[in-house]
Amino acid sequence: xxxxxxxxxxxxxxxxxxxxxxxxxxxxxxxxxxxxxxxxxxxxxxxxxxxxxxxxxxxxxxxxxxxxxxxxxxxxxxxxxxxxxxxxxxxxxxxxxxxxxxxxxxxxxxxxxxxxxxxxxxxxxxxxxxxxxxxxxxxxxxxxxxxxxxxxxxxxxxxxxxxxxxxxxxxxxxxxxxxxxxxxxxxxxxxxxxxxxxxxxxxxxxxxxxxxx
Amino acid sequence: xxxxxxxxxxxxxxxxxxxxxxxxxxxxxxxxxxxxxxxxxxxxxxxxxxxxxxxxxxxxxxxxxxxxxxxxxxxxxxxxxxxxxxxxxxxxxxxxxxxxxxxxxxxxxxxxxxxxxxxxxxxxxxxxxxxxxxxxxxxxxxxxxxxxxxxxxxxxxxxxxxxxxxxxxxxxxxxxxxxxxxxxxxxxxxxxxxxxxxxxxxxxxxxxxxxxxxxxxxxxxxxxxxxxxxxx
Numbered sequence: 001x002x003x004x005x006x007x008x009x010x011x012x013x014x015x016x017x018x019x020x021x022x023x024x025x026x027x028x029x030x031x032x033x034x035x036x037x038x039x040x041x042x043x044x045x046x047x048x049x050x051x052x053x054x055x056x057x058x059x060x061x062x063x064x065x066x067x068x069x070x071x072x073x074x075x076x077x078x079x080x081x082x083x084x085x086x087x088x089x090x091x092x093x094x095x096x097x098x099x100x101x102x103x104x105x106x107x108x109x110x111x112x113x114x115x116x117x118x119x120x121x122x123x124x125x126x127x128x129x130x131x132x133x134x135x136x137x138x139x140x141x142x143x144x145x146x147x148x149x150x151x152x153x154x155x156x157x158x159x160x161x162x163x164x165x166x167x168x169x170x171x172x173x174x175x176x177x178x179x180x181x182x183x184x185x186x187x188x189x190x191x192x193x194x195x196x197x198x199x200x201x202x203x204x205x206x207x208x209x210x211x212x213x
Numbered sequence: 214x215x216x217x218x219x220x221x222x223x224x225x226x227x228x229x230x231x232x233x234x235x236x237x238x239x240x241x242x243x244x245x246x247x248x249x250x251x252x253x254x255x256x257x258x259x260x261x262x263x264x265x266x267x268x269x270x271x272x273x274x275x276x277x278x279x280x281x282x283x284x285x286x287x288x289x290x291x292x293x294x295x296x297x298x299x300x301x302x303x304x305x306x307x308x309x310x311x312x313x314x315x316x317x318x319x320x321x322x323x324x325x326x327x328x329x330x331x332x333x334x335x336x337x338x339x340x341x342x343x344x345x346x347x348x349x350x351x352x353x354x355x356x357x358x359x360x361x362x363x364x365x366x367x368x369x370x371x372x373x374x375x376x377x378x379x380x381x382x383x384x385x386x387x388x389x390x391x392x393x394x395x396x397x398x399x400x401x402x403x404x405x406x407x408x409x410x411x412x413x414x415x416x417x418x419x420x421x422x423x424x425x426x427x428x429x430x431x432x433x434x435x436x437x438x439x440x441x442x443x444x445x
Contacts, residue, residue, distance in 0.1 A: 013295060014411050014433045015225045015403040017385040018234075020370060022316040026308030026334035027372060043334050046265045046304070070239035077320070083258060083378045093257035095377070108259035132250050142254050146383055149236030151227035151402050153381065154246075157254075171249050179244075203243045212220065212246035213255055213379060 016152040021077045023146075028079060028112035049111035051084075051123040053104040058087020058127070062195045063158065063185065064120040067113050067145065070203030074117025078147035080200075082109045082121060082158075089127030089139075096129075125160065131170045138165035138172065145200060154210045158198045161187045175209050182208045217440045218251060218379045222295060225408035233398035235359050251379065258378035261304040261338065271337035273309075273349040281331035283312025283350030287420065287428040288386070292343045292373060295438035299343025306336040306372040307347060314353030323356055348426065354393060366393035366400060375435035386431045387413045 019027075029043040052060060063082070067075040085091050086102040107126075111119040123141075131137035141158040159166055161184050166172055172180055185196035201208050229241035269275045274285060288307075292300040310316050310333060313325040317332055331350065339345045354364050368385040375381070387400060394400055403409040414429040421428040 012225050012408060012411065012434065013222045013436055014382060014384055015408050016227065016382060017370075017399060017402075017412065019372075019383045020385075021320055022310075022318040023308060023370065025317050025332065026306060026336075026370070029334075043332060044267060046261070046306070046336060047259075070243070073239075075240070081381070083254070085254070091253060091257040093260060093377075095257050096253060106259060129253050131252050137252060137254065140254065142378060144378070144381065147240060149234070149238075149240030150229070151231055151234065151237060151399070152229065153383065154229070154242060171252065174249050175247055202240050207242060207244050209244075210242050210246050212248045213218075213251060 018148060018151050019079060019146040021148040023079060024112050028110060047108065047110040049109055049121050051105070051107065051109045051121060053102070056086065056102050056105040056124050058124040059194065060122070061125050062120060062122055062190070062193055063141065063198060064118065064195055065198040065200060066117045067119065067147070067200045068117065068202065072204065074113070075147055075202070076113055076115050076117050078113045078117070078119070078145060080111050080113070080119040081144045081146070082123070082141050083107060083144070084123065084141040085126040085129045087124050087127050089129040091129070128165055135168070135170050136165065138163050138169040140169075143198070143200070145202070154202070155213055156200065156208050156210050157183055158185050158196070159183050160185055160196060179209050182206060215440045216256070216376055216437045218377065218436045219438070222436055225403065225405055225411070227402035231398065231402040234402055255379050256377050258376065258380065259374060261374065265304065266336060266338055271335055271347050273331065273333065273335045273347065276332055277330040279330045281311065281328050281350050285348065285426040286351050287346065287348055287422070287426050288369065288414065288431055289344070289346040289420065289428065290430050290432040292339050292345065292375070292433050292435065294376060294380070294435055299339070300375055300435065301339055301341045301343055303339050303374045304336065305339060305345045307334070307369050309333045309349065309369040310352040310355055312350045312353050314355030325353070325355065351388070359398060364393055364396070366391040366397050371433070373433060373435060376437040380435040380437050382433070382435055384412055388429065389413055389416050
């Protein structure tokens with residue numbers, strides 16, 4: 001078999017297309033979209049909404065929110081992916097050269113919104129990570145939104161309410177002050193668990209800040 | 214290796230708002246996206262190994278008691294970065310309609326049969342040459358509600374991981390010569406003709422297996438390239 005055929009590869013990246021409405025049985029089988037009318041299809045989950053590993057140190061938190069469209073209607077077929085550092089601010093990736101005591105903590109999760117447009121993750125509150133020009137970034141989670149009606153993913157960031165470091169965060173400071181609040185997750189308590197609420201408004205008056213990256 | 218992710222490469226992407234695809238009208242940001250530098254948070258990204266994958270995850274014809282109905286096909290290709298460097302050990306996921314154009318999803322209620330021998334989900338990890346391969350059946354076209362008499366061209370949904378979270382790609386692979394291309398606003402949301410051809414697989418006679426399955430090649434280029442000395 002001839003595997004490689006470089007001449008077929010055009011210059012340039014492969015364009016994005018929408019995730020569509022039917023991804024759940026492939027990408028989020030334990031997600032909350034109902035997809036299995038006959039109850040006969042089983043599919044092991046590769047990437048789920050619980051990021052906590054046995055060796056993960058740090059504060060256990062829940063991150064939860066509702067995704068809304070431009071009419072304020074909950075989006076019940078979105079997929080949210082999050083990428084974060086561990087509690088000591090280290091990414092499980094070769095580019096972050098620091099040692100990794102939380103060796104099995106990957107920092108990556110995926111959640112489908114349910115019929116009410118709600119997504120959620122069980123995770124660890126990340127630590128501060130290095131930023132541009134030797135400055136530190138406040139603890140944050142990179143959030144990526146995919147959905148029917150989105151031809152390409154949109155990126156945003158979740159910051160934590162009450163963090164003193166938010167004031168000096170180099171990325172937050174590039175956001176107009178009157179829109180910064182859309183990136184700050186509110187701290188709540190639910191049955192003794194700390195929950196950070198991060199609603200995502202794709203469009204409209206209080207539109208979430210999205211990044212051109 | 215210090216990789217960069219030039220934003221100019223994204224010019225091939227569809228615009229967030231492409232009114233021909235009606236669902237984009239209420240689901241696209243209306244305010245300008247905020248330009249920020251790439252930090253460690255963007256330049257790193259999830260890495261997955263072989264442990265996540267089970268046998269037959271990449272053969273959609275062997276996931277049930279019997280074989281699914283439809284044209285058996287092979288879909289294979291290489292995952293590369295912008296320097297054409299292969300991406301080994303990266304997760305590739307796919308999902309698709311069955312040969313009748315029906316998805317195993319409660320929202321898909323169009324009057325075509327489900328196939329008890331076909332789910333339509335697959336995944337694999339690329340080998341050390343950045344190569345992946347799936348065996349499946351050719352998905353059927355299906356109607357959707359975007360406009361009068363709207364039908365999606367045959368396509369397979371794909372999800373890819375690359376060097377970083379910026380390389381993340383979800384796209385659709387189409388089949389060469391589809392007569393529905395001119396009418397599909399999702400396919401045509403990629404306005405540049407050359408870029409659009411990059412989401413169309415090529416028919417691969419050389420790797421077609423005689424008396425068994427047609428083969429299609431779908432090579433994929435993800436964001437990320439070496440920094441040139443000029444950029445330091």
